[in-house]
Amino acid sequence: MVAGVAAVGAGIPPIEALAMSVVIFAGASQLAAAELIGRNAPAVVVVFTVFVINLRMVMYSASIAPYFARQSAKWKGFLSYLLTDQAYAVSLLKFERNGDVSRRWYYLGIAVPLWVVWQIATVAGIALGSGVPDGWHLDFAVPLVFLAVLIPAVTDRATVAAAVVGGTVAIVANGLPYNLGLITAAVVGIATGLLVEEVA
Amino acid sequence: MPGTDYGPVTLWAIIVVAGVATYALRLSFIALFGRLDDVPEGVERALRFVPAAVLAALVAPDLVYVEGSMSLPPANPRLLAAAVAAAVAWRTEDIAATLAAGMVALWALFFVIP
Numbered sequence: 367m368v369a370g371v372a373a374v375g376a377g378i379p380p381i382e383a384l385a386m387s388v389v390i391f392a393g394a395s396q397l398a399a400a401e402l403i404g405r406n407a408p409a410v411v412v413v414f415t416v417f418v419i420n421l422r423m424v425m426y427s428a429s430i431a432p433y434f435a436r437q438s439a440k441w442k443g444f445l446s447y448l449l450t451d452q453a454y455a456v457s458l459l460k461f462e463r464n465g466d467v468s469r470r471w472y473y474l475g476i477a478v479p480l481w482v483v484w485q486i487a488t489v490a491g492i493a494l495g496s497g498v499p500d501g502w503h504l505d506f507a508v509p510l511v512f513l514a515v516l517i518p519a520v521t522d523r524a525t526v527a528a529a530v531v532g533g534t535v536a537i538v539a540n541g542l543p544y545n546l547g548l549i550t551a552a553v554v555g556i557a558t559g560l561l562v563e564e565v566a
Numbered sequence: 567m568p569g570t571d572y573g574p575v576t577l578w579a580i581i582v583v584a585g586v587a588t589y590a591l592r593l594s595f596i597a598l599f600g601r602l603d604d605v606p607e608g609v610e611r612a613l614r615f616v617p618a619a620v621l622a623a624l625v626a627p628d629l630v631y632v633e634g635s636m637s638l639p640p641a642n643p644r645l646l647a648a649a650v651a652a653a654v655a656w657r658t659e660d661i662a663a664t665l666a667a668g669m670v671a672l673w674a675l676f677f678v679i680p
Contacts, residue, residue, distance in 0.1 A: 368665075377569025382577045389585030398624055399584060403570045409580050416584040419620050420591050425613045428595035428605045435599050446593040506644060506672050507665060509628035510651050514664035516621035517655035525618040532619035533626030540627045548623050555619025556612055563611070 368507045369396045370491020371498065375505065376404030380492045387488040391481070392450070394515060395419040397508050398548065407545035418552050426454040433461045433469050441470060448477035451515070523566055528559030643675035 373383035378400060386396050395416040402412045426449055434445055457473045498504045520529050532555025539547035572580075595605065605613070629644045630636055639646050651668030658664070 378577060379574070382574065382581065385578070386581050386585075389581050390588050391585075392588055394621065394624070395584070395588065399580070403572060403577070403580070406571050409572075409576055412580050413584045413587065417587045417591070418616070419624075420588045421613060421616045421620075423588065423591040424594050424605065425610070425616075427592055428610075431595040431599035434596050439597075442596050443593065446596050447589060449592040449596075503669075503672055503676070506628075506647070506669065509625045509644075509648065510665050510668040511661060512621045512625045512628075513648060513651055513668070514655045514661040516618065516625060517652055517664075518659045519617035519621065525615060528615040529618040529622035533622035536623035536626045537630055540631060547627070548620075551623035551626075552616070552620045555623060556615040559615030559619065560612060 367487040367491035367494070368504075368511055369393055369400070370488040370493075371495050371504060372397050372400040372491075372508055374492050374495030376400040378403060380495075383492050384485075384488060387485060390416065391447070391484070392416075392420050392423070393484070394512060397511065401508070402545055402548075405545060411544050411546060411549070415548055418549055422451075423449060426451075430454060430458055430461075433458075437470060445470070445473060445477075448474070448481055450477065450480060453477035453480055524559045524563040527562040528555045531555045531558040640679050643672060643679060647672035647675055 390396055398419055399412050399416050402415060434442055453476050456476050460472055520526055532551045535554045536547055536551035539550045629648050632642055647668050650671035651664050654667035655664040
């Protein structure tokens, strides 16, 4: 829902806002894209930012791939589209513990409802969009959602370092031309994490 | 938030290219399995830090900048409300609870500090 509100708030028309949600279907990256589009960042920066935020999908793809090895190419294509943080986390846990379960249907049982709820919520957000009074500070919901996903991702010293440095660089680099601050901060943060892991 | 100047063509181009790129990331190893079994170790180590670095970089500026200029508590209570939300996220690991706690904290702080 927050993604819908954010998209409309950035001046994206309802149809395009819904298309973002269906075509990209990755919440954090949609929020970041909406924010950058609202600030008229260059299209290349918007696309690259979405790419960087969604890089974690490669990790999920690699880790769930063995369980989908026997699916046909068509099914692989469809199952991939539905891959999200939640569908991955819940399904992988099940696959690791229970070898008998029908993987395709178990995964779809998690992923399809997530997709449906996500799209309905986006439509609700788009409809609500401009109707929310500024006094509610609903724009604050965007960093809160990021924060809710960030905290569980910080699990050890190296990830703490990546987060602290990433956040700090983002604040300092906020004025960089072409809104390149986020990408710069992400790269420096990842490098810091690697460095800390190396030293520790 | 200011409205975008982008027309429909640019917006659709962004949506399609970003969508295809995201789909390629999702499909990557599921499609390649058998031909390329594992993520190269260096890549895997770097990917581990993507969520922490990227999400922190997304959150931090939103907490300290208001309409393009830096603003800290007490004038801007967002940092304090975010601290409350972070504590809730730490305890519950629940997005809805974190969202609710942060919003209520922000409203309360705006109520206390007019």
